[in-house]
Amino acid sequence: xxxxxxxxxxxxxxxxxxxxxxxxxxxxxxxxxxxxxxxxxxxxxxxxxxxxxxxxxxxxxxxxxxxxxxxxxxxxxxxxxxxxxxxxxxxxxxxxxxxxxxxxxxxxxxxxxxxxxxxxxxxxxxxxxxxxxxxxxxxxxxxxxxxxxxxxxxxxxxxxxxxxxxxxxxxxxxxxxxxxxxxxxxxxxxxxxxxxxxxxxxxxxxxxxxxxxxxxxxxxxxxxxxxxxxxxxxxxxxxxxxxxxxxxxxxxxxxxxxxxxxxxxxxxxxxxxxxxxxxxxxxxxxxxxxxxxxxxxxxxxxxxxxxxxxxxxxxxxxxxxxxxxxxxxxxxxxxxxxxxxxxxxxxxxxxxxxxxxxxxxxxxxxxxxxxxxxxxxxxxxxxxxxxxxxxxxxxxxxxxxxxxxxxxxxxxxxxxxxxxxxxxxx
Amino acid sequence: xxxxxxxxxxxxxxxxxxxxxxxxxxxxxxxxxxxxxxxxxxxxxxxxxxxxxxxxxxxxxxxxxxxxxxxxxxxxxxxxxxxxxxxxxxxxxxxxxxxxxxxxxxxxxxxxxxxxxxxxxxxxxxxxxxxxxxxxxxxxxxxxxxxxxxxxxxxxxxxxxxxxxxxxxxxxxxxxxxxxxxxxxxxxxxxxxxxxxxxxxxxxxxxxxxxxxxxxxxxxxxxxxxxxxxxxxxxxxxxxxxxxxxxxxxxxxxxxxxxxxxxxxxxxxxxxxxxxxxxxxxxxxxxxxxxxxxxxxxxxxxxxxxx
Numbered sequence: 164x165x166x167x168x169x170x171x172x173x174x175x176x177x178x179x180x181x182x183x184x185x186x187x188x189x190x191x192x193x194x195x196x197x198x199x200x201x202x203x204x205x206x207x208x209x210x211x212x213x214x215x216x217x218x219x220x221x222x223x224x225x226x227x228x229x230x231x232x233x234x235x236x237x238x239x240x241x242x243x244x245x246x247x248x249x250x251x252x253x254x255x256x257x258x259x260x261x262x263x264x265x266x267x268x269x270x271x272x273x274x275x276x277x278x279x280x281x282x283x284x285x286x287x288x289x290x291x292x293x294x295x296x297x298x299x300x301x302x303x304x305x306x307x308x309x310x311x312x313x314x315x316x317x318x319x320x321x322x323x324x325x326x327x328x329x330x331x332x333x334x335x336x337x338x339x340x341x342x343x344x345x346x347x348x349x350x351x352x353x354x355x356x357x358x359x360x361x362x363x364x365x366x367x368x369x370x371x372x373x374x375x376x377x378x379x380x381x382x383x384x385x386x387x388x389x390x391x392x393x394x395x396x397x398x399x400x401x402x403x404x405x406x407x408x409x410x411x412x413x414x415x416x417x418x419x420x421x422x423x424x425x426x427x428x429x430x431x432x433x434x435x436x437x438x439x440x441x442x443x444x445x446x447x448x449x450x451x452x453x454x455x456x457x458x459x460x461x462x463x464x465x466x467x468x469x470x471x472x473x474x475x476x477x478x479x480x481x482x483x484x485x486x487x488x489x490x491x492x493x494x495x496x497x498x499x500x501x502x503x504x505x506x507x508x509x510x511x512x513x514x515x516x517x518x519x520x521x522x523x524x525x526x527x528x529x530x531x532x533x534x535x536x537x538x539x540x541x542x543x544x545x546x547x548x549x550x551x552x553x554x555x556x557x558x559x560x561x562x563x564x565x566x567x568x569x570x571x572x573x574x575x576x577x578x579x580x581x582x583x584x585x586x587x588x589x
Numbered sequence: 590x591x592x593x594x595x596x597x598x599x600x601x602x603x604x605x606x607x608x609x610x611x612x613x614x615x616x617x618x619x620x621x622x623x624x625x626x627x628x629x630x631x632x633x634x635x636x637x638x639x640x641x642x643x644x645x646x647x648x649x650x651x652x653x654x655x656x657x658x659x660x661x662x663x664x665x666x667x668x669x670x671x672x673x674x675x676x677x678x679x680x681x682x683x684x685x686x687x688x689x690x691x692x693x694x695x696x697x698x699x700x701x702x703x704x705x706x707x708x709x710x711x712x713x714x715x716x717x718x719x720x721x722x723x724x725x726x727x728x729x730x731x732x733x734x735x736x737x738x739x740x741x742x743x744x745x746x747x748x749x750x751x752x753x754x755x756x757x758x759x760x761x762x763x764x765x766x767x768x769x770x771x772x773x774x775x776x777x778x779x780x781x782x783x784x785x786x787x788x789x790x791x792x793x794x795x796x797x798x799x800x801x802x803x804x805x806x807x808x809x810x811x812x813x814x815x816x817x818x819x820x821x822x823x824x825x826x827x828x829x830x831x832x833x834x835x836x837x838x839x840x841x842x843x844x845x846x847x848x849x850x851x852x853x854x855x856x857x858x859x860x861x862x863x864x865x866x867x868x869x870x871x872x873x874x875x876x877x878x879x880x881x882x883x884x885x886x887x888x889x890x891x892x893x894x895x896x
Contacts, residue, residue, distance in 0.1 A: 280630070295631070315635035316620045316627040325638060336631045349626065359625070464626070 164189055165512040165589055167505070168292060168302030170279045170341050173201030174229070174494045175485025176308035177262055178501030179508070180271045181228055183306070186509035187589030190271045193292070193300065195278040196335045199263050201310060204255055205329045205367055205451045206494050207423030209233050210240075211250035213549030213558045214495040216525045219568040221495075223575045224526075225584030226502035232261050233494070238422055239385030245413035246551060249566060252385055254424040255367075278336045279309075282345045288479045289345060295336060304480045304508040307341045308501060311352075311465045311486040312363065314338055321360040323458030326432065328363070329451055330460060342467035342475050342483065352463030352490050353543045360464045361546075362431035364409055364492070366455035370426045374443035381422040389418040389441055409551070418444070425450045431459045463490055471531050472517035473504035482508050489533040492548040499526045502584055509588050521578055525549060525563040532557070594630040597872075598686075598745040598893040601634040607647050609872050610640050616872065616892055651870070653701075653740040655694055658733065659715060667768060667796045668731055669707075670718045672739065681742035682716055683709040685753055685776040686863075689741030690870060691718065693729045702726040703867040705746050705772035707800065719771040721796055743870045745889070746772055748896050749860035752835055756858065757783040759834035762827060763807070764848060766815050767794025769839030769862050770801050776837055776860065781806055788831065790815070790824070792840075815844055821851055828853035835860060849896075861896045865889040 165188040169176045172194030184190045198204060209230075210218055218230050234240075236253040244250065266273060281293040282305075291299040314337030315325045325332065332338075343349050351359045370378055380387050398415045409429045413419065418441055421427040435456035439445050449455035467483045468476045475481040484504035485497040503526075507517045520527030529547055532554070536542030547554050558564040565571065575581050597616040599605050606615070615621030618636040619628035629636070639648070660671035670691075674682075682689065687709070690701040708717040722731045730737070747753075753776065761780055765773040770791070777787055787807040792815040793799055803809060810827075813820040827833070828851070835858045838845050842864050849859065868876040872888040879889050887894075 314627045316618065316629075316637035319635075319638050319641055320620060324641065325635070333633070333635070336633075337627055337629075337635075339628075340626075343626075351625070 165304065165509055166191070166302045167304050167306060167508045167512075168193065168300055169306045169308060170292060171195070171201070171308035171310060171485075171487075172199040172273060173308055173310060173485060174203045174497035175487070175501035175504070176306070177266060178226060178229055178498040179306045179308060179482070179484055179505030180266060181269065182226055182502045182505030182584045183508050184269050184271050185225075185585060185587065186506055187587045188304075188509050188512070191300070191302070192266070192271060192273045193277040193279050193294065194273060194275050195338065196331055197275050198259050199266070199273065200259050202312070202329060202363075203494055204259055207253050207255050207427060208421065208493070208550070209237070209251045209253060209495060211247040211550045213525055213555045213564050214493065215249055215566050216558070216564055216571070217495050217499055217529070217549045219566075219571050220524050220526045220575065221499055221502060223568070223572055223582070224502070224580055225582035225586075226498065228265060229262065229498050232258065232265065236261065238424065242385045244386040244421060245388065245417075245419060246409070246411045252421055252423045256424040276335065278339070279341060280339050280344075282341060284345055287477060289481055292341065303512050304482065305341070306482040306484065306504050306508055307467065307475070307487050308483065308485045308497075308504075309338050309341060309465075309487055310462075312338070312460045312462045313464075317360065317464050318458070318461045321358060321464065322362060322461040323432070326455060326458040326460060327453035328460045338465075340465045340467075342478070342481060342487075343465065345478050345481060347467060347475055347477055349464070350466040350468060350537060350543075352466065355544060360461040363459045363462055364429070364431055366428050366430065366432055366452060366459060367423075367425040367450040368420070368428055368444070368447050369450045370422075370424075372446050372448045373426060374445070377420070377426075377443040381420060381426055385422045387420040388413075389420075389443065391416055391418060391441070395437060432457065462486060466490065466537070469534070471519045471534055472507050473500060473530075474507070474511065474517065480511065482511070489530075489537060490543070490546050491533065492546050493550060495550075496529065496548055500530060503530070506584050513588060515588070518583070523563070523574070524578075525558055528558075528561065528563060529554060594628065595887065595892045596630055596632065596894070597891050599891055600632055600636060604649055604651065606636055606640040606643060607871060610636065611645075611647055614872075616888060651740055651742070653690075653738045655736045655738055657736055661733075664798050665796055666722050667798060668720045668722060670720065670737070672716050672718070672737065674714055674716050674739070676711060676714050678742060679709050679711040679714050679716055682706045683711055683775075684744065685779045686744050686747030686750055686772070687741075687775065688743050688746040689739045690743075691720075691730060692726070692738050693733050694736060694738045696729050700726050700729055701740065701868060702730060703743070703870065705775075705862070707771040707774050708778070709775070719768055719800060721768040740870075743890070745891055745893055746863050747776065747860060748863055748894050749858070750893060751895060752858035752860055753779060756780060756785060756835045759785050760832050761785050761787045761835040761837065762831060762833040763787060763789040763801075763837045763839070764792075764815060764824070765789065765801060765837070765839035766792035766844065767796045770799070772862055773801060773837060773839045774805065777801070777805055777807060780835075788827075788833075790820075790827075815840060815848070821848070824848065825851050825853055828857075834858060838862075859896045863889060
């Protein structure tokens with residue numbers, strides 16, 4: 164019986180758990196904090212631009228469960244906001260329990276407040292992982308989905324210090340790079356200017372602290388765009404961000420708010436005094452990070468070199484997904500890579516050839532393209548997301564972008580990959 | 590599977606960050622070892638963040654202060670001092686493993702001698718030490734008159750503090766020889782407040798005096814010569830039948846290694862005294878450095894470990 168141990172219960176870890184379970188393995192997730200979906204608790208943006216294609220591809224490949232939940236929890240659908248079409252915004256305040264219930268009902272074992280700090284290796288094979296209380300957990304295949312953000316020392320060195328974000332490092336302890344502990348050096352992303360990492364791209368304001376007009380507009384239409392006074396416009400700040408898909412001029416010249424349950428402010432951070440000068444935001448306060456007035460968490464500090472089948476290089480039995488697997492941005496990207504990693508973890512156990520998603524699917528192309536680019540200097544400064552920036556342009560050029568699931572269905576059927584993630588391998 | 594991460598006893602305390610952070614030689618934090626990444630054995634506080642908040646300087650130093658000697662009692666070759674100290678210091682020293690440096694105020698800083706705290710009374714603002722007089726430093730300490738110079742607080746006098754914290758409602762066995770009875774007393778005090786029962790095997794060693802008595806709320810099960818092989822038989826017997834959760838060994842390194850070779854000692858929670866030569870307590874002078882199996886130097890005055 165295959166035992167798949169997943170380190171990190173974010174979107175990537177949850178999707179890996181689901182496909183690994185469906186393929187027939189015993190699955191255990193070890194999550195550092197007391198909640199699942201990690202940054203998904205402060206995210207919310209789905210199906211915008213190329214993510215629509217990627218979501219439909221995933222569903223047709225057989226990984227529909229998490230998309231069903233995000234669709235179900237959406238406060239707004241088919242939304243247009245600067246640079247983005249047909250987006251869905253899910254309600255971050257209600258989503259985590261639904262994901263938790265799904266996993267538990269599927270028989271996936273979830274261990275909370277279980278921080279993994281080390282590995283036990285024999286040659287190039289991981290025998291067990293070590294938790295912060297020194298206990299050991301054995302497994303056959305390990306999947307690392309610990310993300311690439313923080314911890315406090317990194318946020319200080321490469322950012323503005325700990326901003327008290329959802330990752331809650333002071334309370335739950337810092338993330339540990341498992342691949343690094345296993346002897347594989349991390350790759351660090353860069354931003355313009357050569358410094359490492361990038362700021363998380365958005366923060367959240369407490370909706371109740373905004374003016375009634377803004378609250379109403381957010382609830383009704385999902386988006387509020389407030390032009391900034393000329394003297395407050397700063398284009399350079401866009402380079403700091405992880406989320407280059409929101410690094411358009413519109414985002415420097417306006418305050419853009421999206422309704423994801425809280426008011427998502429599409430800027431990495433914004434000094435509170437300046438924020439409160441904006442009409443409607445006079446009493447605004449931050450929901451996440453708590454110190455969003457001074458900074459935000461720093462991402463991309465710990466990417467594992469990997470193959471396109473999500474296996475980490477030079478370790479026989481370690482897979483990775485999500486931000487751990489590349490300079491990816493977004494929940495959809497985490498779910499796409501996670502689902503593949505989970506399915507392949509069982510193939511790996513059985514000695515079957517691992518699946519690589521074909522490059523005529525956006526999902527397959529993103530995974531492969533990001534991998535090619537990360538070995539170049541320029542590539543380290545770019546971000547890879549179906550939602551925008553360079554990659555969405557590439558999707559359109561390659562003819563991969565479509566919102567027509569019928570086209571995708573016949574494509575995936577021809578590739579013989581329809582519902583491949585539903586196959587019980589054991 | 591990488592470099593061993595050490596736990597510094599001062600991490601997170603009012604004396605962290607220390608001198609070692611300023612020169613990028615922190616025992617615990619990788620950023621303060623000049624690395625590019627985060628790697629530490631997280632104890633609840635980010636030392637790097639703290640260092641930044643201190644303006645990239647150490648937080649507070651431990652300086653020598655002159656204190657009044659309330660009582661000085663000679664018992665054979667041991668002198669028991671009762672000192673009057675500031676309330677804060679008494680409070681800081683009121684824990685297992687606490688030690689200070691002491692010296693005659695006529696002597697220069699080379700004469701700083703590390704001395705375990707035998708007892709601390711924060712309410713009356715006094716501490717007690719037992720000094721066995723037998724060498725250069727301790728002989729000059731014996732000559733003090735009304736006051737003495739002390740420097741503290743330091744906390745790494747005992748290895749195995751983690752075990753102590755986890756021991757409650759259990760039985761403990763103490764093997765204490767000679768002047769090691771002194772640090773044993775603070776450990777006893779701590780364990781008793783957590784509802785533990787303590788059995789003591791006493792060896793008055795070269796000092797020929799018993800600091801641990803029934804008055805300390807322990808059960809003295811015998812007086813033995815711990816060097817003797819027969820005693821080891823008796824200890825083996827105790828371990829097999831006694832139901833002990835924790836063993837305290839207050840002896841020299843040589844004797845400690847012999848005792849821990851007794852078969853039943855495997856897989857037990859063991860607490861031992863730190864017998865290394867300590868001169869600064871700050872991880873700077875190098876006196877206390879011990880090399881592990883991989884040749885990695887360990888500053889034993891600050892590095893807390895399990896035996």
